[in-house]
Amino acid sequence: MTLTEKIIGSHIVEGRMEPGNTIAVKIDQTLTQDATGTMAYLQFETMGLDRVKTELSVSYVDHNTLQEDYRNSDDHRYLQTVAARYGVWFSRPGNGICHQVHLERFGEPGKTLLGSDSHTPTAGGLGMLAIGAGGLDVALAMGGKAFRFSMPRVTGVRLSGALKNGVAAKDIILELLRRESVKGGLAQVYEYFGEGVAGLSVPERATITNMGAELGATSSLFPSDERTKEFLEKRGRAGVWRSLSADDDAVFSRLIDIDLSSLRPAAACPHSPDNVKAVADLAGLKVDQVAIGSCTNSSIEDLEAAAEMLKGRFVHPDVSAALACGSRTALLAAGKAGILDEFIRAGFRILECACGPCIGMGFAPKSKAVSVRTFNRNFKGRSGSAEAGVYLVSAQTAAASAVSGLLSDPSGLCPKRRDMGVFVREAAKFADDMLIPPLPPEKALLCEIERGPNIKPCPVPQPPADSFSLPVLIKVGDNITTDDIMPAGAKVLPFRSNIPEISKFVFSAIDSGFWKRATEAGAGIIVGGLNYGQGSSREHAALAPMFLGVKAVIVKSFARIHRANLINYGILPFVFVEADDWNGIDRGNTLEASGLFAVLDDKSSAPPLVKVFNKTKGAYFSLRLDADAEDRAVLRAGGSILAAAAR
Ligand code: MIC
């Protein structure tokens, strides 16, 4: 068996482990962050339970930390009090980015983790099956419901050889993105094995599993071995270690070979993580900004690699450079090891331990800037500056570029690495100081939940009608991200717990007329291409369109989490039977269909296709509802909240 099959096999409660089959697995742990967490806990509250039913649930505050007025602070207070009320750990603002802290403090080999953030698979670096989902699915998991998803195919990635000087784990995942593209991993788990694995530390493995999200994968997984044990021991958690790996005769659905010694430093160029080129081929590009951090590359090992490159040098006068550490523990360790001194001395700006620039919460680049970042996403406009181009690189490449002022290949320039063990052990002693543990049940029951005025109830969709005659509100192409649908950044994030307000920003970055058009029409349809809704797990990309009256989304294919979010909020997810039919539809066309109840009520594995009439063009085309029988029952009820209430 593959390791994926072993972990799923030990948690499966429904379905058969055959690729494409819907399965349900027991969830041991959940995580939420503040930008998705408020909605998740509002939904959890409606379930009427006294306490979460997982082994462990953690609420992190790491995204909305600018606090330019009361709104983010109100959300944080809500999150802290709701955590106290329902038996959830609370990670205070400043403690770090959810994925980094979870890896260091809570991750356990062999367990399952569901998180309301697409980079939850970071914990796969520890041999944990970790999956990203919408907030509502995480709320349901906190309530003890098994998580339903399509059994993924398991793609084996065999690593051989060792990385050369200057080449980092980031370059491994960038190589995979170059080969596979942002949709190459749909419906798959990437499982890493082979002699090259032992040479990678857990934080290096976590960089790779983190960016598996950019491949569109369901998850990514490394074995749990001696390096895993070493990682846990340094953090005083050796007790949770167990040895885990695929069997020698495991059968993978596909095999990818990567010879680590053949890799060179790489960069994902604007505006997609799969637009990967060798740094050497881009060398000399003038750099305006450098940012080191994010949940991808901000472990103590990353900071040490960068600091070694900075020794005796200074940030180039034309470059603005910043460090946002992934966790307070890593920052403390960096302080003890003299690494922080090096960053400060070299002229880096020190930001707080949070997502920060990765999601456009400050440190936006200048117009038309070349911004070099150790992050995982470089979608247009995500940095906060629509005209800036973001290059995704390793910490070594970022540091070398910060001092030279030009995109620089660090090959052969990286000094010998120091062992950070003693500093990590020291810092780990303080790891729990910014974590508030769950209260005992009798005390938790007495906790009052605080709700600020910006926290509005989650809107509930209308049950569907049997037919529709609706205008196409927008037509978009392939690989549309949830950042395109529902932008983030400092202006929009404060409204994550206020759907009426946030809905004004739907598609605003790519079509400023959308909100007005949708509001005037009152209801409508979205038409898109391949891999629609890739990227973030934010359910706001379904919730806000639902609030504006979007009844159906018709595309060539969906990204996994977004399709699930659409179903949760009662929006019909259709795919074209003939992809070319996309060409025949224009914005403003009226599309008509009937007999929807018969499709939704059909219990067979493949219900009938839906025939659609394009009234404007006088043409017919066929659609398939991308929903299995249980999804169809949810859609018939008008989404997961109404479906749960009806049970
Ligand atoms: C992201 O990296 O895009 C985010 C912000 O972390 C999102 C979650 C969100 O939109 O709140 C994600 O990756 O799921």
Ligand code: SF4
């Ligand atoms: Fe935060 Fe960026 Fe990681 Fe998302 S990708 S969790 S915004 S650091």
